[in-house]
Amino acid sequence: MSATPSELIAPTRDEIRQAPKVLLHDHLDGGLRPATIIELAGEIGHELPVQDAESLGRWFAEAADSRSLVRYLETFDHTVAVMQTGDALTRVARECVEDLAADGVVYAEVRYAPEQHVSQGLTLDEVVAAVQLGFDEATEAAGGRIVVRQLLTAMRHQARSMEIAHLAVAWRDRGVAGFDIAGAEAGYPPTRHLDAFEYLQRENSHFTIHAGEAFGLPSIWQAIQWCGADRLGHGVRIIDDITVADDGTVTLGGLASYVRDKRIPLEMCPSSNVQTGAADSVAEHPIGLLTDLRFRVTVNTDNRLMSQTSMTDEMAKLVEGFGYTLTDLRWFTINAMKSAFLPFDERLAIIDSVIKPGYAALGESR
Ligand SMILES: O=c1[nH]cnc2c1ncn2[C@H]1C[C@H](O)[C@@H](CO)O1
């Protein structure tokens, strides 16, 4: 069978932007517009390293470009500082959805840690409500072009995961689709929060765990085999359990086999991984091999501000690095939608009525 043109021709940036995209791993406090940070900081007297929006955007990218997750995470001090009131949270949430919709994202799960937004007196409940208000306002304004859900994150070095898990369950029918843990990985294994994960499992809830980013296989193994994670945030170090011989023969270890066999979704964030040192470049990112081996790979932004990126940018970089076509981008997108923490019928509806027609309109119809 001869290849169709879309299988041979690299999609243009404009085609990638138009194509429906699904985002499962995006931090609310990692995606603020620089101009918004400056305005909000001015209102509360928070001192920023630089004063104009363009330099601030550059500052975040350069400071995050540290080859160290711990140093990368220090940049969040400034974004979290300006997200301490209901109005600020609602604004940031609204702008996040506006930016994602303008980028052609049709479904997004956006995460943040409610416990980091209570320093000026908001309750955890008020934090979630303020974010939801922003999401609701923006999705309504977008006229149904985008569906957005919250994921509530607990910080792995803190001890509030059980509270946050309860919060996620309490908000499950009001816009919260799941739970996550994030923050410095080395020294803070997922099993530290085992009680929260066991509680969520008993509640039939969904959760993902940042694992296999700044620490290797033991973290992934714990996340899956002890904690029962539905998905892996990054999971890029699963590559350590795969060997490729000189003749090209690939051997999967027990954990890598399990992850692939069980179709455990990998929330891969190429640009972020280059900044934290988890990968040397996007073109050398393990996403290439993992895609070839048909792991359940998804493409994500992680932190649009710190990486100065978008879903279109991440996909464009992968197209450049690996020669991916619209067929591949559609595969990533359907993988992501299948892996969403949304009820099955709603996932299917978006695949059938939004994603497939969207790619077909661009000439990708298989
Ligand atoms: O890539 C990441 N790995 C671990 N933690 C992260 C990453 N990106 C953001 N975070 C942290 C910093 C944020 O303040 C927190 C909640 O979104 O999650």
Ligand SMILES: [Zn+2]
């Ligand atoms: Zn992340």
